[in-house]
Amino acid sequence: MDDFGSKLIRVTQNDNVFEVEDILTNILSRLPVKSLLICKSVSKYWRDLICSPSFMHSHLVQSRENSSYAFYPSYPSWDDNIPLLTKTDGETTQSFLDCDGFYFEGMVCSFNGLICCTNFHGPFVYERIEDSNTFDIHICNPATREVLLLPPTPTSEYIPKIGVSFGPTLNEYKVFQFYYRDEQLYECKVYSSIVGSWKSMGTVPYSPYTSSNHVCINETVFWFSLSMIDGRLVGHILAVDKEENFSTIRIPEEETMRPFLVNLEGCLCLVARHGLGQLDIWALQDSKESVWMKKWSDNIPQNFNIQGLSYVTVQKNEILLANWVRSVFYNMETRTWREFNWEHAHEDKFSLPMAYTESLLPCKY
Structure with missing residues (x-):
């Protein structure tokens, strides 16, 4: 042969x-x-x-044609493997991540078949980490069952906020990690898959609100952030470009408290829900001047209105809106809604769904 x-x-x-x-x-x-x-x-x-x-x-390129979503058990598992379920065109498959029984606190992001996961050893209270516990970051490829544990970073009183940028080559990435320092400052470290180590970026005035509400577009990472300005809580966007320069972007006044960041056709967009059931999508026109345009607006049928919305992602022309119990799709082309039927999921047993594309890419550059 x-x-x-x-x-x-x-x-x-x-x-x-x-x-x-x-x-x-x-x-x-x-x-x-x-x-x-x-x-x-x-x-x-x-x-x-x-x-x-x-x-x-x-x-x-072929895999991207098949829409897929990944879940994992949101309860501790002390087996040698952690099951990760993926759903493509109505079919469900199960992969296993070899992680020595770690508990995955969350999937941070998924891109080109690589998933960034965080976990910690030992109990935690709210977002605090006890001194005896450690916080780990893994880059995983569920399809090949490869798992890369990133080098440890200094311990922090609080669980760090994470973000990942990808590119320009297929499996090149940077992981940003924000540590709480005091009421005004945060410390940021960045891991490069090329170098294979962390470096300090010094202190920054802002920190992401959550790790899950971030998106990478053209090697720039965007997080939703909240800050106290003139005695009131104001939402904005924290950005880090490929040269590792920080900047902030103001968001539309009516969307300031909790929009979700998505990549829609290569453009940074905000997805927000209003009142009893209105879905708005804003597209960024000018990042330097913080100019936004309302790209879409539609009503959410009462039977599809998710309470406590926790995660939003976009694939092709569909928006997935989810909380820990329920997930629904909105098709922007047909303006229709449908339930995401996940036969394996059960309340409080599986994580939020995350967009996933199967690939052969190695976790280590």
Whole structure:
């Protein structure tokens, strides 16, 4: 098979010439990761092809066509593996993350098949961490079952806020971690997948409100943040660009308390719910001048109005709105609503859903 696979076979069809690698890439890139891991044992040629960056990119392009969402158990598990469920086109599959029985406090983000998860050892009270406990960050690929534990960082009295930027290469990323210092200042550290270590960025005046309400667009990370200004609580956006420069963006006055940040067609947008059932979407027009335009507005049917909205994400033309009990979809093209039926989920047993795309990308650059 090695000899056969190494030869270039030319096939002429409709005046187009293909090499065997093009044909194999076209076929294999349509397979799920589980099948590709088996195909790697067929021959050295197949293994090298599947492990090549160009093939990983081709496979990722195909995977993005299938909408998928990931959940994990939101209760402690002391087994050797943590199950992670993914849902694609109505079908449910289960993967396992080899994490020595850690308890995942949350999925921070998911991008190109890599999921950033946080966990801690030992009990905590609200957002405080006891001195004897440690806080860990993992980068996981559920499809390949690879898990990378990032180097430890100094302990903090409170659980740090996290954010991840991706790019420009496929599996290059930076993890930002904010530590509480005092009433006015936070310390920020950044981990680079290229360097493989943390570095301090010094103190910053603002900190993200939550880790989950952040988004990365064109290598810039955006978080929703709350600050006391002139005696009142004001919402704004904290941003860090690819050169690691910080900035803040004002948000529309009527959306100041709790909008959700999403990437809609490469544009930073805010998704907010008003009153008894109105959904608004704002698009950022100018980050320097904080200029926003209301891009969308629609009414939420009473039977789809989620109380205590905790997470919002967008895939293609659908918005997923979720809390710990219920998830619903809104289709912007048809202006219709539907329930996200998750047969495995049960109240207080599974995490919030997070957009997920299966890939072969390694966790370590």
